[in-house]
Amino acid sequence: MEEDIITIRDLNVAYQDKPALWHINLDIKENSRTAIVGPNGAGKSTMIKTVMKLIRPVSGNIKIAGRTDKGVLKTIAYVPQKGEVNWDFPTTVLDVVLMGRYVHKGWIKRPNRKDKEIALKALKTMKMEAFRDRQISELSGGQRQRAFLARAIAQDADIYVMDEPLQGIDITTENLIIDVIRQLQEDGKTFIVVHHQLNTVKEYFDHVVILNKTVIASGPVDAVFTEENIETAYREKGIRT
Amino acid sequence: MIEVLLVLVVTALATSVLGVFLVLRGLSMTTDAISHTILLGIVLAFFITNDIRSPWLIIAASIVGILTVYIIELVSRTQLVRQDAAIGLVFTALFAAAIILISKYSGNVHLDMDVVLMGEVIFAPFNRIEVLGFSIPNALWQLSIILLVNAGFVALFYKELKLTTFDSKFAFIAGFSATFIYYVLMTLVSVTAVAAFDAVGSILVINFFVAPALTAYLLVRRLSSMIWLSMLFAVINSVLGYLIGFGYDLSVAGVTSFIALVTFMIVFIFNPDGWVNNKIRSMKQKHSFTRAMILMLMNERGHTRLTEREITAHFNLGRKQFDKHMEYLLINDYIEKADGHYTLTERGEEYTHYTRIKYELPI
Numbered sequence: 375m376e377e378d379i380i381t382i383r384d385l386n387v388a389y390q391d392k393p394a395l396w397h398i399n400l401d402i403k404e405n406s407r408t409a410i411v412g413p414n415g416a417g418k419s420t421m422i423k424t425v426m427k428l429i430r431p432v433s434g435n436i437k438i439a440g441r442t443d444k445g446v447l448k449t450i451a452y453v454p455q456k457g458e459v460n461w462d463f464p465t466t467v468l469d470v471v472l473m474g475r476y477v478h479k480g481w482i483k484r485p486n487r488k489d490k491e492i493a494l495k496a497l498k499t500m501k502m503e504a505f506r507d508r509q510i511s512e513l514s515g516g517q518r519q520r521a522f523l524a525r526a527i528a529q530d531a532d533i534y535v536m537d538e539p540l541q542g543i544d545i546t547t548e549n550l551i552i553d554v555i556r557q558l559q560e561d562g563k564t565f566i567v568v569h570h571q572l573n574t575v576k577e578y579f580d581h582v583v584i585l586n587k588t589v590i591a592s593g594p595v596d597a598v599f600t601e602e603n604i605e606t607a608y609r610e611k612g613i614r615t
Numbered sequence: 616m617i618e619v620l621l622v623l624v625v626t627a628l629a630t631s632v633l634g635v636f637l638v639l640r641g642l643s644m645t646t647d648a649i650s651h652t653i654l655l656g657i658v659l660a661f662f663i664t665n666d667i668r669s670p671w672l673i674i675a676a677s678i679v680g681i682l683t684v685y686i687i688e689l690v691s692r693t694q695l696v697r698q699d700a701a702i703g704l705v706f707t708a709l710f711a712a713a714i715i716l717i718s719k720y721s722g723n724v725h726l727d728m729d730v731v732l733m734g735e736v737i738f739a740p741f742n743r744i745e746v747l748g749f750s751i752p753n754a755l756w757q758l759s760i761i762l763l764v765n766a767g768f769v770a771l772f773y774k775e776l777k778l779t780t781f782d783s784k785f786a787f788i789a790g791f792s793a794t795f796i797y798y799v800l801m802t803l804v805s806v807t808a809v810a811a812f813d814a815v816g817s818i819l820v821i822n823f824f825v826a827p828a829l830t831a832y833l834l835v836r837r838l839s840s841m842i843w844l845s846m847l848f849a850v851i852n853s854v855l856g857y858l859i860g861f862g863y864d865l866s867v868a869g870v871t872s873f874i875a876l877v878t879f880m881i882v883f884i885f886n887p888d889g890w891v892n893n894k895i896r897s898m899k900q901k902h903s904f905t906r907a908m909i910l911m912l913m914n915e916r917g918h919t920r921l922t923e924r925e926i927t928a929h930f931n932l933g934r935k936q937f938d939k940h941m942e943y944l945l946i947n948d949y950i951e952k953a954d955g956h957y958t959l960t961e962r963g964e965e966y967t968h969y970t971r972i973k974y975e976l977p978i
Binding site for chain 1: 639771772773774775777778780781782784785787788789790791832835836837838840841
């Protein structure tokens with residue numbers, strides 16, 4: 375657990391002339407369960423979207439497993455916030471999970487029987503096999519989140535980047551997701567999760583990044599998730615200089 | 616005259632196979648814009664080549680089609696103007712430019728506005744071409760090739776089309792360029808629109824792009840079924856439009872467009888999730904909920920023996936409805952009636968027990 379799988383150096387991101395992230399230096403430990411916490415507008419989503427190259431930073435560099443090329447993104451499973459896909463699209467749960475396999479397919483090639491087996495296994499892990507033929511618009515919030523986590527599992531990535539996966543879901547799904555995260559950590563995966571409930575950070579994660587435009591603190595939960603750091607992040611408006 | 620039907624059907628298939636993706640991406644109005652602005656390309660190329668059959672007309676028209684998409688993107692990306700407004704602005708401006716050019720410089724040329732808008736598919740067989748020794752309508756030949764290209768594109772890039780339409784961010788991460796797919800799609804839409812509008816008129820082109828896909832959308836759970844069903848509806852609309860148009864001596868393009876609305880409405884109203892069934896379902900749910908509430912009331916302490924008046928007072932029920940509900944409950948043995956009082960049967964007791972569990976009420 376000692377290697378850094380993601381290193382961010384001097385990252386600055388701005389929307390027009392408004393800085394969203396300011397001078398970020400951050401290392402994410404390999405095989406960790408890292409939470410990213412911070413008040414609204416702290417730049418949590420912006421940061422992970424920048425890591426996923428969905429937002430172009432003003433300056434700075436991000437290395438993922440030592441690489442900076444676009445191809446490295448295929449080793450990351452990104453679970454977006456709930457609102458970000460077309461929910462009325464005519465597609466079934468199994469289809470969505472199968473999309474996780476597209477990452478390994480390249481242009482034109484279709485997923486084969488083996489991909490389907492992997493997708494079905496992922497559905498089983500997320501206890502969604504009974505919903506495989508449901509259209510995604512028929513799912514509840516928790517079921518949607520499970521379907522998307524199943525897609526991430528089917529992708530068989532090394533790193534999982536999740537944007538508020540526990541937002542607005544039932545407690546059964548929450549427990550299931552946390553269990554699955556723990557299992558996958560044992561298989562050597564790394565998790566970076568934007569998280570909004572401060573009271574569960576210690577229980578669910580082993581590392582934490584406390585963010586408010588800039589990194590207030592980062593490291594093992596026991597060491598840095600202190601009253602003082604949290605207060606600094608949630609009290610301060612604007613940018614620390 | 617069967618050739619007219621063939622032209623119509625091939626056009627319907629070539630457009631509807633792409634229409635699915637236009638509808639799912641919310642591009643119906645962009646299609647509307649393209650099928651008008653291509654006229655500017657046609658007019659400009661015509662002025663240069665002075666030949667109404669020149670292939671440059673199709674090329675220029677397609678370029679203007681793509682340009683339309685690009686300018687709309689550009690205007691709406693400023694975020695100062697919403698996309699629908701951007702479409703309204705770009706579309707009318709480019710179309711108007713074409714009209715000005717036509718009216719100014721080519722009053723005596725075959726670029727008739729009525730034909731442009733409404734089309735005259737019955738004239739399609741007059742313009743013929745020799746292919747492998749067979750004489751076939753030019754439009755049929757062109758559109759058959761376009762149908763093959765469009766169907767080939769959808770078949771080959773099905774996975775990419777699906778992914779970029781459904782979740783463009785994930786497509787990017789998975790290494791598929793959503794922009795590339797988008798512009799290829801819109802190029803094909805432009806080329807198809809040019810060839811199709813020459814054959815059937817721009818109103819029917821728009822209709823073919825949008826209506827069959829929308830109708831199919833009401834019925835399906837899978838993208839592949841939506842594509843097949845959309846093509847089926849396009850063919851049904853064409854055949855009906857052709858038969859009625861010819862039978863009653865009406866504009867075939869006009870009738871076909873109108874039929875498309877009729878088939879849409881029929882599916883909208885009568886499909887399993889449609890308007891009629893929704894109404895019936897919600898009515899049934901309301902009734903069964905009221906009956907459950909009557910049983911629940913009788914299950915409460917102090918209410919085990921109720922008179923008719925007590926129940927109607929409690930539920931705000933009309934006489935007729937009350938009779939209907941009570942008859943249902945009596946026949947199904949949930950309650951029994953003795954000297955003017957209703958009481959729960961054993962079955963009724965059981966039912967209220969399960970209802971409490973179902974609604975998570977204290978037992």
